[in-house]
Amino acid sequence: METIQSLLENSVVLTLLNAAVPLLFILPYALVTIYVEMKMAAHIQNRLAYMESGWHGTLQPFADMLKLLQKEDIIPAAADKLFFILAPYLVFVGMYASFAVLPFSSAYIGSNIDLGIFYLVSVSSLVVVGLLMSGWASNNKWSLFGAMRSVAQIVSYEIPGVFAILGVVMVFGTMNMQTMTQLQDGGIHHWLILGGNFPLWQKLALFPFMIVLFVIYLLSSMAEVNRTPFDLPEAESELVQGYNTEYSGMKFAIFYLAEYANLFLVSAVIVVMFFGGWSSPFGSFMSGPVWGAFWFVLKGMSFVFFNVWLRWTLPRLRVDQLMYVSWKVLTPFALVCVIAIGLIMVYDP
Amino acid sequence: MIETSFDIAKTSTGKSLRTEEMVVNMGPQHPSTHGVLRLEVVLDGEIVVDVIPHIGYLHRCFEKHCEHMTNYQQVIPYVDRMDYVAAMTNEMAFVSVVEKLLKIEVPERVHYIRIIMAELQRIASHQIAIGTFGIDMGAFTPFLYYFRDREKILDLFEMTCGARLLYNYMWIGGLSHDLPPQFIGQAKDFCRDFKKTLQEVNDLLNYNEIFIKRTANVGVLPKDLAINYACSGPMLRASGVDFDLRRDDPYTLYDRFEWDVIVGKGEVGVVGDVWNRNMVRQKEMWESLRIIEQALASLPEGDVQKAIPKRIRPVPGDVYGRVEGPRGEIGFYIVAEDSVTPYRVKGRAPAFVNLSVIGEIAKGAMLADLVAIVGSIDIVLGEVDR
């Protein structure tokens, strides 16, 4: 008893426990999302998906997880062993470290730092390093192709994405994610997508730029996560599985998990920046620490849902068209918006 | 070293940085080469410098087998397996050529039923072609919509001859079975319901902005190159050549029906590009529905097995005949000697001839475009390799 108590007061142990809390969210979320994606794909395509295990296939994700865990971990003979093994963990770490600054509710945030969103953008660049490592170390020309394309895509789409974030940070005046959410608390009319908690003239002036910034960040976040229509790096029809080709078993499970968790991460960032994070749309009704977590997860999941819907509807863009959209369409729009927002925020009547 | 517009990297002394071309193998096992095809691609970054196709992985010695059959009828199941996706038109080709060799006249009912089956098969084959082409582009959904309707066509075939994919239905001089009583009603229902799906996929896929950007102005096949390479079928018509064997080199009673030949017009993109080939296939399905409805409405009575000869022992000579299959011109060149066994049967497969164009039209495209071009040629390795 005493040892447990002293353990719990030990700051290192506390930090570790704190760090494991998002994992408690990610693992069930991944199972649910795998199920939802397959079922949504099936219903869009006019067929039923899993129906055998459990009621309407609800136990199927568990079966998939067990299958992946017990698969043989094959490393190609000519692969670069160190990097081959390291790559999935780098991708996972780059994605997971960003969960530290997500405000799940008013009572819980992993680490309430003032650099919030800046830290998130920089740490998620580790994902790029991991992808490039996996493509190179697989000793497979197709994986290398996929990795190159993926790196080019992610790096190009970070530019408009970061400009969008810059615009939002200029409006709020802070990079702290918890403060951003608190500034949008109090009802749907305070959400940044509808102009934010500002006087009416400022709301009306900010509203169109917020819509544009939202769209820009939505598109660049889809490209960061390699989702259709930007999924050329893992285009099944051309590159077999892109940078994933040579992976099997636990390492593939880590890549898979990292992809879905990354999807939630970028959806959560959109929600925190534009849609009020954990604040309830009704103001004080249905708000509180626990309700906050509910609203956060609900809003995040609706963007995940939107992404899944798009994946099964649209064809994919070719890599040079992808680059064109990023550099020649999104970046100029983002620049214009940032300048305009700066002017609006500085103007003091 | 290739001098392309991308080659702008230069060192401080002004000499270009040396780049090497990468040789990559697409296939033989690859999700999007539609079978066991090996494409040796020489790449400069993402640009394709050269494409060398290697075929023969599915060679099953069909022509050698034909020379050891005990009679001509036994060749028909082998002919099915050439283009296993559209077997009825293969059978129609072989059977028409043998009937030309023997100078047999088949009853009208046989002609009508053969036309109905061939057009149903054309729709089924185009469904696979467009569906798998959509998957190569990343649009997974039209494939499943089309497969749902393809099941109805396969049900019709199963009802008539017992098989879903490889039929052995058209015999020399007639057919193996007559139509069952519920065929006509079910076929009319299919024709009515399929129009909705066609419209749905048209809106979902063909005029989608991303799809247009991927396929317009890609893999352009000019008109005279198409004729010189003996391309046929939708590939030829999409390049602007108004030629369809059903109308221009008639082999059965297609002139009794009213239907249009679809020619690529360059509505989006350029005449002869991938988008136009896809559109020609899509619109051909509408025309096939027209033909089927007209044929079902005016089906004559008769005995489908009246003209089947007991023994086939042709006068020595040779003959070449051809038929408009979904992929192009299916031809058979049969050399007959005074025996019940054919002396030489050569199958002229449309996909074999169409595939040889790829070396020309894929130069300068990007790797993702190469997938689009191969998908638009619509190959089935069974008939490429025989």
Added chain:
Amino acid sequence: MTPQEIYDILKTQFGDAVLEVKIEGARDPFIKIQPDKINDVARFVHNNEQLQFDYLMCLSGVDYKGKLGVTYNLYSMVHRHKITLKIEVPTESPDAPSVESVWKSANWHEREAFDMYGINFLGHPDLRRILLPDDWEGYPLRKDYQVPEFYNGMKVPY
């Protein structure tokens, strides 16, 4: 244009190179040409205004025991007429000029004829096996072909 008229034009142009013709009683009228002149004849029928055979429907090799033959089935998109040309070469030295420079579709057809019969097409840019593996020995569609016992260590007949 009738086959007789086509034959007359060819006979006037090439004289002795046109060996034989069969029109009556044949389901497909054909004209037999001397083997070493086939390239010139092909170019002529492709370019001539009245003939304009611009579409090579099919090119097949045939094994007439003792001789190997090549059949060219031609079609004109412009005039909508057909003709068949044939050549025959001895089996011991099966050399024939290639018509690939006239119709590009002959490229793969001639490769197949070489693969199956061993007919050596002179002037073909890339004459190698197409359907069989590159190191296969023998020409399968010849009538006197024996299936080899082993190929690369694998037993062939099973």
